[in-house]
Amino acid sequence: MKPIRRLAAPAFMALGLLAPALAALGLALSGFPAAAQPRDTLVLCQTLEPPILDPSGGAAAAIREVTYGNIFEGLVAYDRDGKVVPALAREWSTSADGLVWQFRLRPAQFHDGSPVTAADVKFSFERAVAPDSKNAQKWIFEPIAGIATPAPDLVEITLKSFTADFLEGLAMGDATVFSAATIGKAATEPVGTGPYRFVRWQRGDRLLLERHDGWWGAKPALKSVTFRFISDPQAQVSALLAGDCDAHTNLGAHEAVAQLRADPRLAVTIGRTEGETIVAINNAKVPFSDLRVRQAMAMAVDRRLVNEGAVSGLGTPIGSHFSPNHPAYLDLTAERPVDLAKARALLAAAGYPNGFATTLRLPPPAYARRSGEIVAAMLGQIGIRATIEPLEWPQWLERVFRNKDFDMTIVAHVEPLDVNIYARDNYYFGYQSPEVKQAYGLTKTARSEAERREAFRKIQRQITGDQVNLFLFMLPKITVARKGLTGLWPNWPVPANPLAELRWE
Amino acid sequence: MNPAWRHPSFGAGAVLMALVIGAALLSLVWTPHDPAAMRIMARLKPPSAEHWLGTDQFGRDIVSMVLVGARNALLVGLVAVGIGLVFGVALGMLAALYRGRFIDEAVMRALDFVFAFPAVLTAILILTWFGPGLVNAVIAIGIFNIPVFARQARAATLQVVAQDYIRAARLAGLSRPAVMIRHILPNITGLMIVQGSTQFAFAILAEASLSYLGIGTQPPNPSWGRMLNDAQTYLATAPHLAIVPGLAIAITVLAFNLLGDGLRDLLDPRMKER
Numbered sequence: 001m002k003p004i005r006r007l008a009a010p011a012f013m014a015l016g017l018l019a020p021a022l023a024a025l026g027l028a029l030s031g032f033p034a035a036a037q038p039r040d041t042l043v044l045c046q047t048l049e050p051p052i053l054d055p056s057g058g059a060a061a062a063i064r065e066v067t068y069g070n071i072f073e074g075l076v077a078y079d080r081d082g083k084v085v086p087a088l089a090r091e092w093s094t095s096a097d098g099l100v101w102q103f104r105l106r107p108a109q110f111h112d113g114s115p116v117t118a119a120d121v122k123f124s125f126e127r128a129v130a131p132d133s134k135n136a137q138k139w140i141f142e143p144i145a146g147i148a149t150p151a152p153d154l155v156e157i158t159l160k161s162f163t164a165d166f167l168e169g170l171a172m173g174d175a176t177v178f179s180a181a182t183i184g185k186a187a188t189e190p191v192g193t194g195p196y197r198f199v200r201w202q203r204g205d206r207l208l209l210e211r212h213d214g215w216w217g218a219k220p221a222l223k224s225v226t227f228r229f230i231s232d233p234q235a236q237v238s239a240l241l242a243g244d245c246d247a248h249t250n251l252g253a254h255e256a257v258a259q260l261r262a263d264p265r266l267a268v269t270i271g272r273t274e275g276e277t278i279v280a281i282n283n284a285k286v287p288f289s290d291l292r293v294r295q296a297m298a299m300a301v302d303r304r305l306v307n308e309g310a311v312s313g314l315g316t317p318i319g320s321h322f323s324p325n326h327p328a329y330l331d332l333t334a335e336r337p338v339d340l341a342k343a344r345a346l347l348a349a350a351g352y353p354n355g356f357a358t359t360l361r362l363p364p365p366a367y368a369r370r371s372g373e374i375v376a377a378m379l380g381q382i383g384i385r386a387t388i389e390p391l392e393w394p395q396w397l398e399r400v401f402r403n404k405d406f407d408m409t410i411v412a413h414v415e416p417l418d419v420n421i422y423a424r425d426n427y428y429f430g431y432q433s434p435e436v437k438q439a440y441g442l443t444k445t446a447r448s449e450a451e452r453r454e455a456f457r458k459i460q461r462q463i464t465g466d467q468v469n470l471f472l473f474m475l476p477k478i479t480v481a482r483k484g485l486t487g488l489w490p491n492w493p494v495p496a497n498p499l500a501e502l503r504w505e
Numbered sequence: 506m507n508p509a510w511r512h513p514s515f516g517a518g519a520v521l522m523a524l525v526i527g528a529a530l531l532s533l534v535w536t537p538h539d540p541a542a543m544r545i546m547a548r549l550k551p552p553s554a555e556h557w558l559g560t561d562q563f564g565r566d567i568v569s570m571v572l573v574g575a576r577n578a579l580l581v582g583l584v585a586v587g588i589g590l591v592f593g594v595a596l597g598m599l600a601a602l603y604r605g606r607f608i609d610e611a612v613m614r615a616l617d618f619v620f621a622f623p624a625v626l627t628a629i630l631i632l633t634w635f636g637p638g639l640v641n642a643v644i645a646i647g648i649f650n651i652p653v654f655a656r657q658a659r660a661a662t663l664q665v666v667a668q669d670y671i672r673a674a675r676l677a678g679l680s681r682p683a684v685m686i687r688h689i690l691p692n693i694t695g696l697m698i699v700q701g702s703t704q705f706a707f708a709i710l711a712e713a714s715l716s717y718l719g720i721g722t723q724p725p726n727p728s729w730g731r732m733l734n735d736a737q738t739y740l741a742t743a744p745h746l747a748i749v750p751g752l753a754i755a756i757t758v759l760a761f762n763l764l765g766d767g768l769r770d771l772l773d774p775r776m777k778e779r
Contacts, residue, residue, distance in 0.1 A: 233738060255549075255562070255738050309545040309563050366738070373724045374563060377543050388723050390637055 059136035082493030140169030221503035275475035284430030315473030355383020515767025521760030589650020597658025702765035
């Protein structure tokens with residue numbers, strides 16, 4: 001008997017590695033039961049689970065994907081087109097010098113029944129800039145000199161200096177209005193003012209929201225909504241096919257798009273996030289501090305092919321660090337066309353006729369790992385031998401982002417209008433430019449929208465001219481929903497899924 | 506016909522192994538395409554006249570990748586088993602020669618300590634610590650082969666040492682190291698080869714597992730385990746991406762296990778007498 005037993009264990013282990021292959025056959029054969037859909041409930045699946053539910057306590061996009069416009073509201077909000085619209089503030093006005101803002105509150109109540117007053121707004125904004133605040137976007141509140149509450153429904157904010165993007169900041173999830181009475185449990189049992197109230201959160205799995213009938217807006221169609229968190233891209237596809245999810249807000253498995261499109265029960269929408277995916281280059285380090293080296297790299301990397309191979313062609317190629325969703329966008333993708341001969345010549349001129357060896361440190365997301373393999377192969381064509389080093393998020397944040405211990409990395413910057421990172425001192429890719437700093441200052445002080453846009457365009461031209469990084473593509477937003485569900489945002493000007501806009505038809 | 510070939514396990518194992526070694530050797534001189542060449546616009550193509558087993562998610566030729574992957578797998582097995590064999594046999598014989606003394610206890614207990622940990626799990630730990638990569642993966646797997654060989658070598662050495670001719674050799678004035686190398690080593694070689702072929706299969710499987718988890722062989726170096734990992738996302742649309750490397754791993758592991766089984770029977774003196 002002994003020989004058989006000896007053989008059996010490794011053979012079974014080998015079968016284990018074959019399991020994905022067998023699963024493929026199973027997947028292809030299994031039928032999909034069509035579940036009868038109650039018309040006023042919804043199971044909405046998303047990739048990441050929020051670490052907490054307080055949008056003023058962390059930068060994670062997953063917090064906003066659940067809470068923005070659902071549990072919590074601010075004075076104003078972004079709509080699906082990225083336009084600022086009224087929320088808790090019915091209307092607002094500014095003084096001629098742009099320093100005094102008056103917000104008139106609409107009659108609204110928190111989920112615990114208490115009314116929303118000017119004092120709640122004052123409390124929330126003052127808390128956001130407090131030294132112990134964990135707010136991820138303190139810049140929104142920093143221009144504020146003082147907040148007055150002349151009437152229970154009137155908030156008067158005075159600014160230290162003119163700030164062009166003040167209202168845009170207030171529309172972000174970080175400028176949520178809380179009540180002082182319930183702020184203590186905002187992270188785990190939030191009490192907000194939105195159309196849906198928090199019911200239950202099963203960590204690691206799902207979160208249940210129910211319609212808040214005391215909401216100020218028109219009555220939403222859906223009575224209760226479950227958010228489910230499924231991080232594995234294949235499991236996301238299976239859950240959609242099995243009917244466990246009515247919709248997925250941003251599918252990770254872009255390679256499954258064709259398969260899902262072919263399913264008559266599902267509707268697939270390809271939109272855009274605000275995620276500029278870039279090959280970030282350590283500009284402070286030799287040989288990357290030489291502009292010719294960075295230009296040569298840009299001429300070797302064909303962003304259209306990277307977009308095809310990394311995200312199945314669903315992203316939007318970009319030529320600078322700026323979103324095509326924004327009116328100030330300039331198309332700079334033709335600025336430095338692929339030209340291997342010229343790239344080699346530039347490298348030679350910079351003193352590297354035979355190229356050089358370098359490392360490419362990649363964070364875990366599939367878009368980064370896949371782009372990395374392609375970019376490394378493309379750089380190899382001009383003699384730049386990039387060794388790929390995969391890192392987990394904590395290591396990436398520590399080594400690459402904080403300690404700037406890297407040559408190249410690939411990451412998507414997902415905040416809206418985050419071109420300001422090129423004006424920062426001491427940011428991880430080590431770029432310094434007085435021109436960009438000056439132009440960025442202009443975007444803050446510009447009195448007209450035209451002037452502000454011109455400043456943004458100047459920044460785009462400057463960072464593309466300096467080829468700070470290699471600009472690849474905007475991360476796509478892949479929305480998959482059962483047919484009949486309407487109202488999901490096709491694009492993400494901010495990561496959000498306002499449930500009040502959804503209904504079954 | 507040599508009776509060895511009539512042994513069913515050995516025969517089948519040898520044929521399969523010849524296939525794998527042949528693929529690995531072939532990849533040194535020829536592959537249908539450059540295994541690293543990406544043709545992104547021709548990605549995920551099914552098998553065709555140009556790409557016999559189709560292309561992967563970056564448009565690379567799967568036949569070429571599997572061939573080079575065979576070289577990679579054999580190299581991993583060879584080095585990992587080599588590490589285990591050299592250090593394991595040396596330590597095992599050392600322990601046996603000083604049987605019952607401090608050196609024996611120290612060596613064997615230290616090896617028991619290593620043996621007590623699940624190999625792949627600890628390899629993951631080592632790779633997380635020292636960074637992912639093929640070299641670190643092979644060393645980690647190799648380290649876990651050491652106690653396996655050491656135990657076998659010690660037990661076998663103890664048997665041989667008890668033989669009269671060893672005593673005769675010692676009485677004739679041969680030093681301990683000389684006895685070890687001239688008389689004991691040749692006598693335990695057969696057993697070690699059998700163990701080696703089983704461990705070879707384990708090493709290939711372990712490397713595939715580690716690469717599957719993304720911490721073994723790094724791109725662009727083709728590895729069967731990583732091909733499986735990459736294929737996972739395309740199971741529904743391009744199942745051949747998973748089936749090809751999966752079969753390659755299964756065939757190779759089977760080959761070395763069959764070979765080991767056959768060798769064990771063939772090298773067993775009692776079998777010879779029959």
